[in-house]
Amino acid sequence: MLAAKPAVGAEPERAHERTSEIFVTVDVVILALRDDDLQVLLVKRKTPPFEGKWAIPGGALRVDESLEEGAMRTLREKTGVTNVHLEQLYTFGALDRDPRGRTITVAYYALVPTPLTVHAGRDAADAQWQSVYALPEMAFDHAEIVNYALKRLRYKLEYTAVGFRLLPETFTLSQLQRAYETILGEKLDKRNFRRRILQARVLEETGEFRTGEGRPARLYRYRADAVAEIKARRLFP
Amino acid sequence: MLAAKPAVGAEPERAHERTSEIFVTVDVVILALRDDDLQVLLVKRKTPPFEGKWAIPGGALRVDESLEEGAMRTLREKTGVTNVHLEQLYTFGALDRDPRGRTITVAYYALVPTPLTVHAGRDAADAQWQSVYALPEMAFDHAEIVNYALKRLRYKLEYTAVGFRLLPETFTLSQLQRAYETILGEKLDKRNFRRRILQARVLEETGEFRTGEGRPARLYRYRADAVAEIKARRLFP
DNA sequence: TCAAAAGTGTTTGTGGTACACCCATGG
C-alpha cells in the first residue's frame, strides 16, 4: 500500500505552476436494461493503444467544463439523452493504466431508461450494447470500472429507488420486479415484492392497463415527490 | 446541470497530446477523536489565494505516484502515521474552485487512532486539530469536502465497523460507545449497544482491565479476522 | 377452454426498541 518513492519533505507550494503532465479524462459507464439483461454501452477503439478492444465512452476533460458537464457531454454524444441518473463513481489513477502516459480518469455511471433514445448518438456507429455479465476484452482498466459500477448499482438498489431510472415512464410491477431480478441476479418473491414496493409509497397507479398476453397489468409510475431512500439497518442502535 | 458549451461532435483522439491545462491535486481529510470530539487536521495557508484561511492538507499529485500513494504521502507528512483507514471520498472539479486556474482535487479521508502520533508531522507547526462541528473559515471548497467526509463516515459507521479505526488498539465498550455517539451526534442505549456489538462478533476480550474511576472496565480489541460489514435492510426483498 | 401472466393473505420467526437496577473499585 505504501509508495516506495522517497518522501521529499513538506509539500512545496506550486502557486504559479499551471500546467501539468497529468492527463485527466472522464469516462461514463452507460447502463440500460435490454431484453431482461443489464447492458453497458461500449465503443470499439480504432486506434492504439488497445486498438480493436472495447472501451467505455469518454475522453479528455475540457478546461471549460466541470467534471459532471464532461460526463453529461459524453452521455449526450453517445445516446442523445440528458435527463437521466448520472453519478460520480470513482477516480482511477494507477500509474500504468494508460501506456501513453500518466492519466487519471474520473468515472461516472448513468442509468438510461429502457426504450428512450437507445443508440441515438451521432457517432454511435461503433457503439454497441453488451451484457455486463459477459464483457468482451476491454481496453485500459475499463473492465474494472464497469464491474465497480455494477457493484455500486446493486448496492444502491437495495436501499434507494434508483431502479426506476432504468424503466420507462410507466411500467408494470412485473416489469419492475424483472428489472430488480436482472440487476441483483436472483429471483424475488412476487407477493413480498409487491407488498413492499407498494408500502414504500414510491409508486402511484396511472389508472391505465397494459394488455398483451395474459391478464392485463396495472401501470404505475414513480412518484416525483417520493423519498426513495430507506434507512439502512444499523449495526449499532 | 447541463453545460452551455457547444457539443463538438465525437471526442477527438488525443493520442499524443500529453500535457494538460488541468491541474490535479490530492487532499486528505484527516479525522481523529480528541476529547470526545471529532476533529480534523487543518493547515493555515501562508500564501494567496485564501491566505490566512484554513485548508485540509494536500497538494499536487506527482507524476510518479498513484492517487492513493499521493494521499498516503500527505498523511505521512502531516501525521507520521501510515497504517490507518484511508479511502477515496470524491473528486471535486467545479470550474471556479481555484482562482489560479483549472484544478480538480481527488479527496480522500483518513481515520487515525486516537493516541497515536497525533501532531507528529514534520511541518506540523501550522497544523491544528479543529472540531468538525465548528469549522473555521476555509479555503477553496474545503468546507464542503470536510462535510462530505463527515457524511460518509456517519453513513459507513452504520453498516461497517470503521469506528474502531479511530480508537486505540484496545478499548472499553464505553469508549467505543462514546466514539459512536460523538460521530453520530446522538445518544445510544447502553444495553442495546453492547448486545449488538458483541453479537456482531467483531470484538474479542483482551483479558485485561482498565482501572480508573469506578469499576474496572474490560478491554477489547478488534478482531482482525472479523467481517465487519452488515447487510443493509433491503428496500425490496 | 386453454395458455399466460396478474393479482392476492396468512403464518411464523427474527430482530429492533425501550427500559432500571446491581456491581466493583478507589478515595
Add this chain to the structure above:
DNA sequence: CCATGGGTGTACCACAAACACTTTTGA
C-alpha cells in the same frame, strides 16, 4: 460508605420470509 462508571435481561412490536391458488384476458 459513597461516588463513579461498568455491567446485565426481558417484554413487546414490527417487519422479513416462506408459501399456493384464483382472476382476467387473448388466442
